[in-house]
Amino acid sequence: MERYTNFRGQALLFLLFLWFIWFINFSVRMVFSPILPIIEDEFLVTHARASSIFIFLSAGYALGVIVSGLFSGKIGYKKSIVCALAMISMVAFLIPLAHNFFLLYLFAFVVGFSVGLYVPSVIPLITEYYSEKNWGKAIAIHDTGAAAGILATPLIALFLLNFFPWRGIFVVFACVFLVCSVVFLFVSTEVRTSNPPKTTLKDIIKIRSLWLMAVLWIFSMGANLGIYSIVPLYLTKELNLTIGYANTVLGISRLGSVVVAVACGFLIDRFDLRKVMFLVMIVTSVLVVMMGVVSVKYIGIILFLQASCVTGFFPIGLVALAKTFNREMRGLATGIILAVSNIFGSGITPYLLGISGDLHSFRLGITILGIFVGLASTLVFHLRELE
Template identity: 30%
Template sequence: MKMGLFTNASTMLMEKSCPIPEPFRAKAGTIFFLAGLFLINFMARFILAPLMPFMEQELHITHAQAGSLFLFMSLGFSAAQFGSGFLSSRLTHRKALILSAISVGVALIGVGFLRSLAAIFPALVLLGLAAGLHIPSALATMTAMVQRQDWGKAMGVHSSAPTLGLVIGPLLVAALVGVISWRTLLLCLGILSLLAGVAFLYFGKGGDFPGDAPKPSALKQIIRLPSFWLIISLFIMALGGSIGLFTVLPLYLITERGLDRTYANTVLGLAQISGFLSALAGGWFADRIGPKRALSILLVAGGASTIFLGVAGDSWLLLFLFLQPAVMGAFFPGGFSALSRIAPTHLRSVVASVAVPIAFVVGAGVFPALYGYLGQTHSFGLAYVLAGSLMLSGPLFAFALRFVEHDQEGC
């Protein structure tokens, strides 16, 4: 093997103290702990979506400016994911996870105190930087400790965290805003992230091995893989049709469809329950029929439901509000399982630290900005129709994926 592909703080990959992969049941506690960290990590970023009507009113910003908030945050998030390999190779994945949780708390508390849009933009970049350290290290930790045949289950639990966050976030806003300010809500969530990081420091297990910094030799090998670009395209579609869509959905329901703020956030939170349940089932679905088929089916169904979400009349709107997240929530366990199979084991964390940030900055950053622009100049409904149409091409990308023939477990 080429030495350039094995890099960490001071030793080669073969000298890592890697865990012995075990069945999912034996590591379920750690997987759920990681999912809890991811839940808080996600909510810290996307609680802004249901808060956006209140922020628009207080800060006097337009739909386009509101959408751009998520673009700035995604830039920091993606930069951190790309550089996470450098950090985890010098610390360990465990320490990177702790640093992420604590830093997210500090950054979110800072956002809660800021009073101008000009100050909030760089603070959101810092929040994204802190949050972006989680996924590469969590993915490497889970695939190292869990047997390959159970990856779908582990990914299913971990990937259910964002969909659960999409449930809790709007419901929290509906219940608490009016009792406390949106700034106080951010401060409370920031404190929770700090406490979670400290709890993982004392009670969390797993990830006690360094990551691999993305050296040029490893990057050259990755970017030459057609499947690398295919999986990025699939994730862009899924993120743009789920998280990206969610960022402006409260504005769509309130300003374009005329729903009351409290009612809109309540319905939005309840609608995301279907996405949470389907995320848990998504890992089983991908293990059952294979990632390629699962991703194809889910993107076609998700694309169709996204289109109908943009054009449905009032009597059908509630149906598609519940159906669309159910379909898209099931995508990510199979998506991360597929991502883990397109390159050899020693490049797995490098692939995640490069592919996910590229997809995220487009799907959860550029897409919300475009949604906001189209919502201001035309309509949010048109934006959803265009996004759904793009997702219908998903099977062309999914079936072209090529997996490593002899996949390996461990780190």
């Protein structure tokens, strides 16, 4: 197929539609965070048990990205994305029926799995639709959908809670996903790759940079979604703020993330990719540590700065993946790294922070996480493929 060489007309509209799909994918995955205090109170569970929902979300996501990485290129990226959107719509309709906490685990797993099918399909799709010189900008613009989702989700939840109980939020999401699946079916063109050789998976897992980037992604994901997931609990249960105020602070703290994500997309086309990645991670490390030690009156400012900074890592990381792996390996490599980083970064990290909150304080866990982010940032300079 002929690739788009600019961002005008149909090229821009298609990219914006992909952006919206990523936005709602990320939103439905993260909506558990702003309503977690309500769920915790309704089901009478501990911080750790409530936070363990994110383990099931992440485990499902990890399985989804692996499955998508293995098979989406063969069956077609369009079919994979339509299937993912339809599955999310179905499970979102079912979540309001859950009156047992274990059912929430099951539904969270399926939501994570369905969202996981999307990314390994859309990144190769973008690299097929747009010329290589525009990959950085296209991927960065698309990735701001996640940043916007993180920003908007608590505000959307707060708004919808004025009209529905927390269960009704998922019905709204279900309707939106149903519409998007139908629209995408008609406006997109199928893209497939040739069947990768049988040694592809074996070859990929032997690549040193795969695991170096996996570690970078784990701690960046932990500093982003890991912290995001427990912030409402941290603010309401430990700092004694109201849930409305906590979700407002959580949403506002993400205002700068969209701008930073786009800016990084343009910076990586002009500056050394590794240096930009290191700078983002080391500054994030400092801000995460500060989040664990500053007084309550400064927490909003630190949250804003930290959330804005850490978001810049992900468009950089996705471009690094695209440049490190060839066309046949790209989807699977993306799937492996996203799987590992989501299990540990956005699944186990909030669970460990929840345990820290139960046994001592959220502050201690957040501070330790910040230190590890700083240590991990030094691995950037061992990514030889990006020299």
